[in-house]
Amino acid sequence: MAPPARARSSLRILIVEDHTLFAESLELALSMEGYDVRRMAVSEMRGSQAALVSAIVRLHPRIVLLDLDLGHFGDGVRIIAPLARAGIWVVVVTASPDESRWGQCLRYGARKVLSKTRPLNEIMATVRRLNQGLPVIDREERERLLTAWHRDREDQEELHLRLERLTGRERQVLGNLMEGNTVRDISRASVVSEATVRTQIKSILAKLEVSSQLAAVGLAHKVGWRPPTP
Structure with a gap:
């Protein structure tokens, strides 16, 4: 039995997104549903990925909606694991269609990966299910994406061996x-x-x-x- 949902106003959501227009649209939609939502202006920040992780953790979010393209901070995949270890639910929202990369996100601790090409309602539904303590990804999808990541990693290793x-x-x-x-x-x-x-x-x-x-x-x-x- 799933735990009871907490009040939306007590569920802090942080949007870590380099695309300002998309982030603002997402912030508005979540705010209208009553969530405590903040937006981190990645493009205006400086420092290392470690500094970015520290800045996120200090805000005490329960959910982070994370883009993978973080401008000068680089690949967002690299900050998933430290955020997950801090007890934060990471939902990746990306323009990348690469399923092996999606699988890598899950392997590092993301709860779900969503495409930016999908309706905004899918992101909202994922947030609602997390708040209700419900699963946000089925076993078949998770296994398919993890398999894609494993195969890509094996291919990469083979190519490195050829170069050697x-x-x-x-x-x-x-x-x-x-x-x-x-x-x-x-x-x-x-x-x-x-x-x-x-x-x-x-x-x-x-x-x-x-x-x-x-x-x-x-x-x-x-x-x-x-x-x-x-």
């Missing part, structure tokens, strides 16, 4: 390709023949298991790989 196969010289060449340099540019800068550079690129493609320079560059960007510092 590259020699030091091949990593430099891949870094040059990522900067938009041509075979001729790399040849001149390295004082080697174009044939040598093409051989190095052929080896890179084989080790990364891709068929083109564009695919190799895309793979490196996908995992956030950066070339070694000269």
Whole structure:
């Protein structure tokens, strides 16, 4: 049996959102339903993610409606776990359609992930259910999103392993390709023949298991790989 709902005026909700218009609309809708709702103007704040977490916790919210794009604070996924450990119910409201990222949010402690493309009523309904002590996500949806996250993590690990196969010289060449340099540019800068550079690129493609320079560059960007510092 679910615990009784608390009075809406005693349920403090904090909106942590970089998009001002969306945040204001959400604040207005929740206020009209009688909730104690505050909005944190992330774009006007400075400091680290740790400072952001501390600022949120000091406001003692019961629910945080969290965007994942926090401007200069970076990826909102990283602050879910410390907020959840502080006993805060985190509901992610995001424009990202990436279900593996949604699964990551759940893995780190979010109670629910909602798309900004969905009607505002869905966010309101989630808040109401949390206030009533009711579940806000079913087992099937949770397992599907967590599975998407696990598969993406395995794929990322596999791509990192491929990149680790590259020699030091091949990593430099891949870094040059990522900067938009041509075979001729790399040849001149390295004082080697174009044939040598093409051989190095052929080896890179084989080790990364891709068929083109564009695919190799895309793979490196996908995992956030950066070339070694000269």
